[in-house]
Amino acid sequence: MTRAALAALLSHWARNKLQLAMLLAGLALATALWSGVQALNAEARSAYATAEALLSEGATARLDHPSGQIAQESFGALRRAGWLVSPVLEARVTLGDARVTLIGIEPLTAPPGAGPALAAEDLAAFFSGRGFAHPQTLREIRDVPREIRPSEAVPVGTVLVDIGQAQAILQSDHLTSLTLAQTQPEGLRPLETLVPELRLLSPGEGAELAGLTDSFHLNLTAFGLLAFAVGLFIVHSAVGLAFEQRRAMFRTLRALGLPLRTLTACLATELLLMALVAGAAGLVLGYALAALLMPDVALTLRGLYGAPVPGALQFNPLWALAGLGMALGGTALAGAQALWRLWHLPPLAPAQPRAWAHASARGMRVQSALAGALALLAIILAVYGTGLLAGFLLLAATLLAAALAVPLVLTTVLRLAERAARGPLAEWFWADSRQNLPRLSLALMALMLALAANIGVGTMVASFRATFIDWLDLRLVAEVNVIPRSQDEARALEAFLAPRADAVLPMLRVEAQLSGQPAQIYAMKDHATFRDNWPLIDPVPQVWDRLAAAEGVLVNEQLYRRSGLRAGDELDLPQIGPMPVLGAYPDYGNPLAQAVITLPRFSEIWPEAPIRQLAIRTEDAPTLIAALQDEFGLSAAQITDQAQAKEISLAIFERTFVITRALNLLTLSVAALALFAALVTLAGMRLAQLAPLWALGLTPRQLAGLELTRALVMGGLTMLLALPVGLVLAQVLLAVINVQAFGWRLPLQVFPGDWARLGLWAALAVLAAASLPALRLWRQGPAQLLRVFAHER
Amino acid sequence: MTALALETVTKSFPSVEGRVEVLRGVSLDIARGSAHALTGESGSGKSTLLHIAAGLEQADSGRVLVGQSDLTTLDEAGRAALRRGHVGLIFQQFNLIPSLSVAANLGFQARLAGKHDADFIIHLAQRLGVADLLSRYPEQLSGGQQQRVAIGRCLAARPALVLADEPTGNLDEETGDRVLDLMLELTAETGAALLLVTHSSRLAARCEARHHLRAGRMEGTE
């Protein structure tokens, strides 16, 4: 009996293949978007873990120097005093075709970690020059000048060698840090007296990659969740409609003696089957999607945070299981209402969905109450909420409230239109649109969400872009930048350039902790380049004079906002003490806190800090560059001109949002699919509503035209609704999420051109979704409509 | 004057066993103001004939005249326009537009045809006993009430020809009788011709002429 019943129920899908395809596609896409994003996150996280495990930074304490260089003598002093320390040298170098991070270790004394373990495979070979690198790095280096073995234990973009080898490559006898063994002999001279110039970092400190990139991953996750929710709307709507269509069949089956329990079980089984099929397809799609986006994500993470993430994706069975679970859970969630309704359906409930509008009137009240409550929650969160989580909750509450309000607003608008309508057809058009709204509302809600997300994220990106480009123009005023290979070269360059350039601005910095955050302190030479160009937030009067007189510091916006500083507040600087904050400067794309003090004061405190870069002001950049290349034999990688620097920054910027844009587009496609599914399903059910009009003398062509117009009107209204929601979303992203996640706040700028383009896309999507049912009605109309009367269904 | 004339109309449908000849040369002539009944066993082609007369379906051969117009020469738009202006259709069910109130349904066809007459509609509603139901929606009416509204809507447009396919098929005998009475009275009042498809010889007996279809041919007219 059960098998016969199941066969009967499934026969519905055999006759409605398109509907089945839509349902499966919706679920598959939802799963794909969600699991794709998860795959990206998982891959990046495992890369951070690899990086951390190389020298087991999470478990060992380290010593470093603010200037980034530890003299060999300090190391010797520690060793002689009996401290168990192991030297590490880390530097960016060019190897073959790639810029890589070279890490030199001493495997015998290094605390146990993935790196020393690799070296221990063949110590003799390691000492005599064998290195290790990720296979991807090896490919990037291409022409390997020495023996480098591939290993997955080494993070991407890193080459691991013996410390002696590293010093030879760098032609330097400095070290960058010293790792401390976990257990040290008793009664040693304390570090503070032995090496007062060194800084002790507790385990895990300084390895903030995961922390810094958290917000990036949170953004991705939020997007994945949004896409998944939009997908669930489709499934919910498709399942609901499919149940409604089969009410007559349910009634017949139950009249024939099929117990309700069995019927419900059959339908649950049907849902399970679909979830499994679509979930599996979604996983494949999601994997493909992630593989497609991985290179961009990797570049973004490397560009923004210097995080070593490989550009290739690995398969993880756990991820697949989680994705499938999400598909099953989502289907259960989407189908629960339909099953619940079935359970409570009297056996002889009318097969035709009578009183749909009236039954949904109560649902509508519940829905508006819910929307109101969520809106209230959003307001409360907006006023009192703090932190990133509150920001995301605010986003979710806003979006959900707006989505729930869609049917409510549309009904009101349609009712008003109906009242204003003149002529029987117009009246029917609006009344009928309103009556069919409940069946379409889920798809329209999904569309609204997708459009609002599109507008919101689009506005944020465009606002950011506009601000960022202006800022870059102000920030990158130096015509030429040179990276010296050594301090001797830096000094020689300065001497050489002094008579030839308008100004030479050295870039020096030390690592530090500011307000408890990892930070950098920069030196700034008092020069018109900065005075005239740097945009400042809340500067004190005569800010540049006071900075030049060493009366205070400038901080970057990230530090300013995260620590809640105001101009005039004191900031505690290591080895200097408290200094008043003179203002803040925007510093987009930098995850670290930053402070700037005047160069003379900086040099007093950190005389040994190396010059990392020289910014050169000149009227004749090409001649100067040529002179530098002749005189110093500088490589192209060491010299960047302004245009190049801008290009690099913009490229990183664009990369950051490639993923956002791709996900945005996919979400919109999913929503269009939802609308298509709903319209296709509805088309069959609407025949009985349209047949009387045909009998009354309207042509199928007119009817098809009206159906198309109706879809466009509904889509247009939804787009209109999405606009304010999208702008609110953008505002939340710019003023709450960005501040919390990145530490900068941007002005909202509106781009009506973008909206027009999106509106066009939405109209096209709606047209595409509505045209097949309309075309069918036009072409096969008479035959189908006649069936309504002939068979008196 | 002729309201509806069919001249040797044939119609066949494709089916798995080949073409099924449903109408094999059927002729019929209904004058204005007269009521005719069409009977025949199930599957004999009554509904098909009615659909052809309404221009919902096209004959394979023969001529179909509604008033002065030959339906077989008209395209879909022309046939729709003819229905809008001159023909009233009543089916067993699915007559009303679910999204419109009873009042809007009653006036709908008349307004489409540009023959709206509010007094006449109120008169019809009172005669049909639906005057108290004007603000309701179709789904809130009983089957008999729905059929009465459908009749009212059809007659409000003052069509020259009313085609009814078992309009009382879903109703109990007593209600059916009353509805039919009203329909006969009102068509007579408006001067419309009526072709009524029915299974009931008792109802058929109340019409001026009766036609019987068998195996796709008119078996007899009385």
Ligand SMILES: Nc1ncnc2c1ncn2[C@@H]1O[C@H](COP(=O)(O)OP(=O)(O)OP(=O)(O)O)[C@@H](O)[C@H]1O
């Ligand atoms: N679109 C169609 N395609 C194929 N066959 C059809 C179609 N419409 C009607 N038929 C066939 O034509 C024949 C006549 O159908 P019709 O509906 O006119 O009968 P009827 O006399 O109205 O029957 P009933 O009294 O049961 O309503 C039937 O055999 C039916 O199966």
Ligand SMILES: [Mg+2]
């Ligand atoms: Mg019939």
